[in-house]
Amino acid sequence: MGQYYKGVNLDKREFIQPHDYDNGAKLMEHSYIENPLLDTVEHLFSPKGNWYKTRFVWTGDVISMEKSIPEGFKEIVPDFLE
Secondary structure, eight states: OOOBEEEEETTTTEEEOGGGGTOOSBHHHHOSTTOHHHHHHHHHHSTTSTTTTOOEEEEEOSSOHHHHSOTTOEEEOOGGGO
C-alpha cells in the first residue's frame, strides 16, 4: 500500500500520469534522476516548455484519484502514446 501521485499544473489545468511513462505512481517509483517522466516535467518547465513559470504540485490519492484532479483538467500524454 501507499500513496499514488500525479503531477498537476494548476495554471494550465493539465496533469501528467506516471503510468504513461512506464513508471509506478508511488513517489519513489518515478522520482529519480534520468527518469523519462521527470525529464518530461523538467522540459515542460524549461523556458521553451509549455509550463514555464506556472504552478505545479504532485497530488496524492489519499482521498481518491478522481477527487484529486479537479474537473476540467486534461491529461498531458507523451508523444509516443499519441
